[in-house]
Amino acid sequence: xxTVGFPGTSPTDELCALLARGVGGxxxxxxxxxxxxxxxxxxxxxxxxxxxxxxxxxxxEGGRVARLRHGFTELPAMRTVGAIGSARLARxxxxxxxxxxxxxGFDMSYTPVLxxxxxxxxxxxxTRSFGRTPQLVTELGLALAAGLQSTxxxxxxKHFPGHGDTSQDSHLELPRLMHDRGRLDHxxxxxxxxxxxxxxxxxxxxxxxxxxxxxGHPATMSGRVVTGILRESLGYDGLVVSDDLEMRAIADxxxxxxxxxxxxxxxxxxxxxxxxxxxxxxxxxxxxxxTESGELSLSALDAAAQRFERVCARFERPVGPDxxxxxxxxxxxxxxxxxxxxxxxxxxxxxxxAKLSGSRADRRDS
Numbered sequence: 001x002x003t004v005g006f007p008g009t010s011p012t013d014e015l016c017a018l019l020a021r022g023v024g025g026x027x028x029x030x031x032x033x034x035x036x037x038x039x040x041x042x043x044x045x046x047x048x049x050x051x052x053x054x055x056x057x058x059x060x061e062g063g064r065v066a067r068l069r070h071g072f073t074e075l076p077a078m079r080t081v082g083a084i085g086s087a088r089l090a091r092x093x094x095x096x097x098x099x100x101x102x103x104x105g106f107d108m109s110y111t112p113v114l115x116x117x118x119x120x121x122x123x124x125x126x127t128r129s130f131g132r133t134p135q136l137v138t139e140l141g142l143a144l145a146a147g148l149q150s151t152x153x154x155x156x157x158k159h160f161p162g163h164g165d166t167s168q169d170s171h172l173e174l175p176r177l178m179h180d181r182g183r184l185d186h187x188x189x190x191x192x193x194x195x196x197x198x199x200x201x202x203x204x205x206x207x208x209x210x211x212x213x214x215x216g217h218p219a220t221m222s223g224r225v226v227t228g229i230l231r232e233s234l235g236y237d238g239l240v241v242s243d244d245l246e247m248r249a250i251a252d253x254x255x256x257x258x259x260x261x262x263x264x265x266x267x268x269x270x271x272x273x274x275x276x277x278x279x280x281x282x283x284x285x286x287x288x289x290x291t292e293s294g295e296l297s298l299s300a301l302d303a304a305a306q307r308f309e310r311v312c313a314r315f316e317r318p319v320g321p322d323x324x325x326x327x328x329x330x331x332x333x334x335x336x337x338x339x340x341x342x343x344x345x346x347x348x349x350x351x352x353x354a355k356l357s358g359s360r361a362d363r364r365d366s
């Protein structure tokens with residue numbers, strides 16, 4: 001029921017202890033990333049240590065949110081894809097992403113962003129969104145997800161039910177969205193409503209309070225949002241994952257134990273705890289206590305575990321051979337990115353291709 005992060009480029013004792021407790025997944029950040037060969041070997045070692053199905057995930061959206069840079073194809077921001085407006089190119093880009101992720105041993109990418117960027121002052125979404133209309137975000141987001149999943153890598157629609165019109169960053173504070181339900185249905189929920197009708201592997205909840213639905217709890221902890229809207233109104237029965245519980249929208253107001261306890265009761269299946277092993281242990285302990293006290297039912301935990309296991313059955317795979325890394329920054333991949341750059345800003349395709357071919361792409365992010 002948990003995916004955890006860790007420091008460094010090899011499994012730590014703290015991570016091994018969490019794997020021994022049965023955590024279901026590990027998420028990679030730039031702090032874990034060396035060369036492509038080192039990433040592949042780390043992922044192979046993680047699965048060896050776990051000695052059972054282990055879902056390896058990463059935020060590889062493109063643009064400023066891309067954990068894999070050095071040695072991987074540089075991915076454009078989704079706003080660039082939105083400026084072109086081609087579902088075919090969005091699907092091709094999803095396939096590119098999936099081929100490179102699978103080659104490096106990853107099973108899931110937390111993408112596409114289905115937030116509609118209606119607020120130019122939004123401090124966290126911006127160019128991560130395909131655009132400012134629900135129609136554009138829906139068409140391109142679902143095309144990218146389909147392309148990604150066609151390569152055997154799971155996609156995740158985020159940040160449900162919409163983070164695009166907030167004026168605060170949930171990494172730093174708890175945003176509130178004041179729109180009425182009619183506006184939410186027409187704009188914010190529209191891409192997610194469409195995604196719920198597809199075979200997309202997962203949804204990720206937003207740490208945002210939607211006043212018209214539940215003024216007391218952020219979506220991650222709200223039964224009215226997760227069960228009421230996503231499960232019942234939209235009919236989605238796939239995996240629901242929380243955003244990182246260490247983000248200050250949660251940490252400063254609730255804490256990890258309350259977030260997990262209320263999140264499970266709300267209908268969340270799986271939780272990200274991306275940095276602290278201590279917090280991950282506390283979250284697991286909170287689930288144990290709430291189950292033993294009868295606050296959480298075993299049947300609800302079983303249903304959550306089964307949804308995660310279904311995703312693993314579809315997408316979790318052994319880490320492949322080193323030879324698979326040949327696909328990284330292949331001529332076909334560089335040509336696709338050059339076409340996207342050319343179509344979005346009128347650049348000369350020859351110059352773009354030359355720049356991409358010679359780039360070391362060795363920037364880092366945390």
